[in-house]
Structures are given as structure tokens and as C-alpha cells.
Amino acid sequence: MNQLDQLKQSTIVVADTGNFKQLAAFAPRDATTNPSLILKAVQQPDYAPLLAETVAAHRGEPLEAIVDQVLVRFGREILKVVPGRVSTEVDARLSFDTAATIARAHRLIALYEAQGVARERVLIKIAATWEGIQAARALEREGIHCNLTLLFAFCQAVACGEAGVRLISPFVGRIYDWYRKSAGAGWDEAANAGENDPGVKSVSQIYTYYKKFGIDTEVMGASFRNVGQIVALAGCDLLTISPELLAQLQASEAPVPRRLDAAAAQAAPIHAVSYNEAAFRYALNEDAMATEKLAEGIRAFAVDAAKLDAMIRVL
Template structure:
């Protein structure tokens, strides 16, 4: 399973990259707005740090506008993946862009049929928003499982990119049902590393080492 970090924070991206935890980055207008400043400068900074896929989102609502903005975004780097919303106009844009060899991430997916349409249009990634479904009493993980079954049934190569992740169990469950990628906030990503028994075991080992050597190597 690949891990992307869902952020526009350069500091968080650098830390996660140094830890060897991430394969790519996803952003959106909300994340970019939180960081402030010129979003184009921020996007280029991210692309300078990250060698893997970086999702940057269009904001046009019509297919022609989305395609134009996609071409503009793609000029920033070869690893740009263009985020396109799951709308009728978005599907038109995805179809055109995929025909041009431009990678796309179909975002704001909340049903298996939406995911199927995204795959048929040629989307590189499809992003089911599991946390938002859980928040309204639906099951985000059931959605991921249904998408996996449909894609496997028909041989679609579109990658399932689990988004709107709220906690580590979302990622564990997504991995168990066969999602290709999880895009994870920095704080949640850091939770993967820690376990109380790991901390307790390390404390014990270091205490015994100090008894043995006085803490010297």
C-alpha cells in the first residue's frame, strides 16, 4: 500500500519524507488556503520536495475550464496529478485528459457507481471520502470494499486512493480490503509509528544498557 500525505505544509512534507513514510502528496484548495501566501509558489515548493505523485486541484466547474486549468497545473511538473471533481463536467474533463496522457485523481467520490464512472472515464485515481461518510452514519469502508470488488471484476487499473482519513484504523481497514493508496493527514501518519509497548520496551532496553555500560557505547 502506498501512503500519500494530505497537506500543503512544507514542514510536514519534509519530515514525512525524511522518515521514508510517504510516496506522494494530495492537496486541495482548503489545505492551500490554510498555509496562506501564493498557492503557485507553495505548489512548486511541494513539487521540489516530493518526487512521487502530487495532486493539485482544479477549481473550474465546466469541462473546458477544468481542462485548461489542468494544462496549466501540468506545466509545474511531470509528477502533477490533476484532481477533478466527480461531476458530469468533471467526467468529460477526465476523459479528455486521460486521452492526452495526463494523470487524474477523481475526487469527492461517495458511491461505488461514481467510482465505476471515474474508472470508465480513464481516471488514474479515484478518491472515496470515507471519513465524511462515517460522519453521517454511513460506512466509508464498505464503499472501499465495493469499489475494490467492482474494479477487480472488470479489470480496471484505476487506483483506489482512500481519502478523508480520520484515524489509523481507517488505514488498517483500507489495507485489509485492498485499497491501493491512503492519503493521510500528518498527525494521523505520525500515530502509525507509536505503540505503548514499543515505548515501554525501548525504555527497558535503554535502562539495562545504562546498567551495563553507564550509557556509553
């Protein structure tokens, strides 16, 4: 049995791509997208006509409304292939505006529902800022489920759990990137691999905390740099994986034992914590890695959102 099939025995596998024509080969349950993945897809010959067709059908509408139509069109195509859910991201430029994030989420869900897609099959993806988490809290109360992304710090995960968020996406690879860069020439790859990988350790801590205290929020490890990080998190609720790494898993038959276990988490010697806004902001500020990677991630998604805007303007 290949590693991908083994992984599916303990973890829900999610495809991290806007390239929906690649999905069927890996049979994931869900799929995730983000502005960078959609931008990458529409620049390919296979998908450029879809962008042009969607823009033409909504010419004259406000730019942000056309962008949402493009995102939903990709989401609908993905949902023809996967049996579960698709994550569609709110514009990262709204990451510090709770009301605007809620309004954009309402529009995305309305577009999906108008096309016959039930809201249960959509996760609204929002950056895990304080403002984003509060937007998700309000949306979840309406039955609009959310995926809180760009999650690097334990305080972000705790606040998401307290807000009743459906799913979080802690970013394994970007945490690893920061620590590796910070260590410079002193980085020891072998000593920081597998369960000792700083990104893996972050997800393991969050998973253990959620299971210990009965928090229903699903943990979906994301942003992987290598198969070793994925294998080290076997047993996590979900893992969202790029097509390139899915193909590597499919090509190997090395063993994939369960590493994370909800029953084992019950015995963890940890205490419950809680964050109000001031405590959240201070805890995030104290975590240099999380502060830098959250800001960097928002900036990068905003840049790619602006590039998509520019492509649409000239069509």
C-alpha cells in the same frame, strides 16, 4: 515495526497536506492538496512569505492566474520532498463546467512544465461530477493524469473507471460522518468500526470491483477520521493521510495486516455495470449521502477558494 512502516508494505502512503515542511518526517511517496489545505497553510507564518512572494512576482495578472501560480508553487515545493506525485486541484467553482475545467488543467500543467516539472509527477484534482469526469476523460487522452475527488458513490467510481481516470479519492471520513449524523442517538460506534465502517465498506466495494474487472484506475482512500479506518483499508492501492494521523501510525506498533487483496477480489460474486449520463445522474440522486456530501464538499472548497482570492487581492 511501527504501523506506518507496516502499512507501507502493502499500500502506497500519501500525505494529505499543504504543509510541505512536515512531509519529510513521514517519507510519503506522493502528496495531495486541496483549496482548504492551501488556505490553512498560507495563514501560517512559515508559509505566508511564500504567498506574498508569489503574488508580488505576478502582480497585474488576472486573479485566477495568480491563484494557479500559488497552487503550483506549493506543488513544486512538495515535489522537492516527495519522490512521486502531487495532486493540484482545479477551482471547485468549475465543477459543472467541462470546458473550463479542461482549460484550467491545461494551464496548471503548462505552469508546472514551464518550471521543469514533468506532467507525470502531477495529478490534476477534479470533483467527480459528471462534467468533471468528462473533463478527466479528455485530459487523460492527452497524457494529463487526473485525481477525481469528492467521490462518495459507487456510480462515480464506475464512471471514473470507464473514463480511464488515473486515480480516484473516495472519501472515507465524510461518508462515516454522514451516517453517524443520520443515525443520531442510535449510532453504535463499535458496530460501525473497522471493516463495518460505512466509509471503509464503500472503498472496499470500489477496490473489489476495479480489481475484479481489471480496471486500471488507482484507488486512494482519503478523508480519514481515525487510525482504525486506515488500518481497515491496508492493501488499498494508496491511502492519503493527514500529518496528525501519520504521526499516530508512526507512534504505534500494533499489527497492520493486509485487508484488501487484488487476488481475493477475483472471486467476488459481482457483475459489471455501466452508466451513461442519465443513469449516472439517477444513481447519484438515489444516494442521499453521496448527493449531500458531493454538494457540501464543492461548496466548502468554493468558500475556501474565495477566501484565498480575498487574501491575494489585499497583498
